[in-house]
Amino acid sequence: xxxxxxxxxxxxxxxxxxxxxxxxxxxxxxxxxxxxxxxxxxxxxxxxxxxxxxxxxxxxxxxxxxxxxxxxxxxxxxxxxxxxxxxxxxxxxxxxxxxxxxxxxxxxxxxxxxxxxxxxxxxxxxxxxxxxxxxxxxxxxxxxxxxxxxxxxxxxxxxxxxxxxxxxxxxxxxxxxxxxxxxxxxxxxxxxxxxxxxxxxxxxxxxxxxxxxxxxxxxxxxxxxxxxxxxxxxxxxxxxxxx
Amino acid sequence: xxxxxxxxxxxxxxxxxxxxxxxxxxxxxxxxxxxxxxxxxxxxxxxxxxxxxxxxxxxxxxxxxxxxxxxxxxxxxxxxxxxxxxxxxxxxxxxxxxxxxxxxxxxxxxxxxxxxxxxxxxxxxxxxxxxxxxxxxxxxxxxxxxxxxxxxxxxxxxxxxxxxxxxxxxxxxxxxxxxxxxxxxxxxxxxxxxxxxxxxxxxxxxxxxxxxxxxxxxxxxxxxxxxxxxxxxxxxxxxxxxx
DNA sequence: TAACTATACTTCTATATAGAACTAAAGATG
DNA sequence: CATCTTTAGTTCTATATAGAAGTATAGTTA
Numbered sequence: 001x002x003x004x005x006x007x008x009x010x011x012x013x014x015x016x017x018x019x020x021x022x023x024x025x026x027x028x029x030x031x032x033x034x035x036x037x038x039x040x041x042x043x044x045x046x047x048x049x050x051x052x053x054x055x056x057x058x059x060x061x062x063x064x065x066x067x068x069x070x071x072x073x074x075x076x077x078x079x080x081x082x083x084x085x086x087x088x089x090x091x092x093x094x095x096x097x098x099x100x101x102x103x104x105x106x107x108x109x110x111x112x113x114x115x116x117x118x119x120x121x122x123x124x125x126x127x128x129x130x131x132x133x134x135x136x137x138x139x140x141x142x143x144x145x146x147x148x149x150x151x152x153x154x155x156x157x158x159x160x161x162x163x164x165x166x167x168x169x170x171x172x173x174x175x176x177x178x179x180x181x182x183x184x185x186x187x188x189x190x191x192x193x194x195x196x197x198x199x200x201x202x203x204x205x206x207x208x209x210x211x212x213x214x215x216x217x218x219x220x221x222x223x224x225x226x227x228x229x230x231x232x233x234x235x236x237x238x239x240x241x242x243x
Numbered sequence: 244x245x246x247x248x249x250x251x252x253x254x255x256x257x258x259x260x261x262x263x264x265x266x267x268x269x270x271x272x273x274x275x276x277x278x279x280x281x282x283x284x285x286x287x288x289x290x291x292x293x294x295x296x297x298x299x300x301x302x303x304x305x306x307x308x309x310x311x312x313x314x315x316x317x318x319x320x321x322x323x324x325x326x327x328x329x330x331x332x333x334x335x336x337x338x339x340x341x342x343x344x345x346x347x348x349x350x351x352x353x354x355x356x357x358x359x360x361x362x363x364x365x366x367x368x369x370x371x372x373x374x375x376x377x378x379x380x381x382x383x384x385x386x387x388x389x390x391x392x393x394x395x396x397x398x399x400x401x402x403x404x405x406x407x408x409x410x411x412x413x414x415x416x417x418x419x420x421x422x423x424x425x426x427x428x429x430x431x432x433x434x435x436x437x438x439x440x441x442x443x444x445x446x447x448x449x450x451x452x453x454x455x456x457x458x459x460x461x462x463x464x465x466x467x468x469x470x471x472x473x474x475x476x477x478x479x480x481x482x483x484x485x486x
Numbered sequence: 487t488a489a490c491t492a493t494a495c496t497t498c499t500a501t502a503t504a505g506a507a508c509t510a511a512a513g514a515t516g
Numbered sequence: 517c518a519t520c521t522t523t524a525g526t527t528c529t530a531t532a533t534a535g536a537a538g539t540a541t542a543g544t545t546a
Binding site: 237 | 306321323326425426427428429430431432433451453476477479480481482483484485486
């Protein structure tokens, strides 16, 4: 019977939603876990079943939870590390969209440039981890990535053996550092490739490239990763529905 | 007491939602109109108020309706003609994002090319309206558009005086042709500008440009407009949130 | 063993009811 | 006339209850 706190005069189902959100943020409920049933939650927090239901439905809409008829309610396992590739018409020769391989070129501690420090909310003098990756499909380089992580939250990432880092980084952040990437903002522009990038991607210098800046955040909006990806513009393709 | 039809064994609230959707599709309820209250709808269709509510909420989620506390439920007035410009960092010199002016260069009946005919579901030998527009901000050309409309649905558009066509086309389609654009799919790529496009946009020939193909559809998915827009890539900027 | 059955869980659908919160307009008051 | 009050409409919140429908497992039967 944990009474609902946050006692502003918000509707009860919203305060309940906030309480449940906190359970996930503070990792008492982890991705993949099953929550108590809606009846149990209602009893636990002292509200009617319908009210508990309304809170749960809202959190599903936010993408935090997932419900399955007859099975239960689960903490959603975020999964959009590879979603970068929705911007590109890259797929393997057999036509299947697979996760591309990746080759880590550099992984060091470093002082972040100003705009990265601001995005990641790193204090003056605070450290960061800097990484450079090349992603390949069928051995062909398609995207070059520059990645920055806040040192205080992600320090343990430096201890992971390179062999243990697969093409997907977010599961590693989750397991090693206890930080779950829940959402991200992305920003796309077109530029001319600098000589170094052109060499990495095997393009002519000055060829147009798509630059994607991404800021990944945790459940409570803490910035967890800043990433800049570059790929050949002639392979760029984005499809969306608007209403 | 219009009984719910579509008698598959779908849940009642979904069949009700479908019935209400039809009211909008068949223009008995027009954009801006207020619907009967949730109690009245429940009585009309012979369901409980909560069930009517559930149907209405779903249609709000789909973007078809809009509800206002204490005022009523309304058919949403779609409004994304200018949304093209979310892809570009174009705004007037005063910093305000305004709707750009537009200059119609051509408006004629013509036979559509194959891929357009397929997109618009135009039968062999079926006609189309072809239009070419240039859009400007502060007198500067920023986007060139090539537009195709299916003749059978949009014939009356040819009769509209050019002076009566503002920068926004969709309200004209709605008022003159009785066709409401409810949603659209867009597809973005990067290309090198052809000489003619470069001249229109005052770029060097071969400069990279963003090409946006859009297919606009009505409430019942009927294709209403095919549009290809071209703008300078160095002004391109797209921002999105993913989860 | 293999296939069916019963059972105990879960979420989902549907109903009914009561009052709060908000909006708009008609009516009363100064 | 201007301002406040009442009133009738709307959606929104919250509760309670009953049963349908889906899932997983333990138990039974052939």
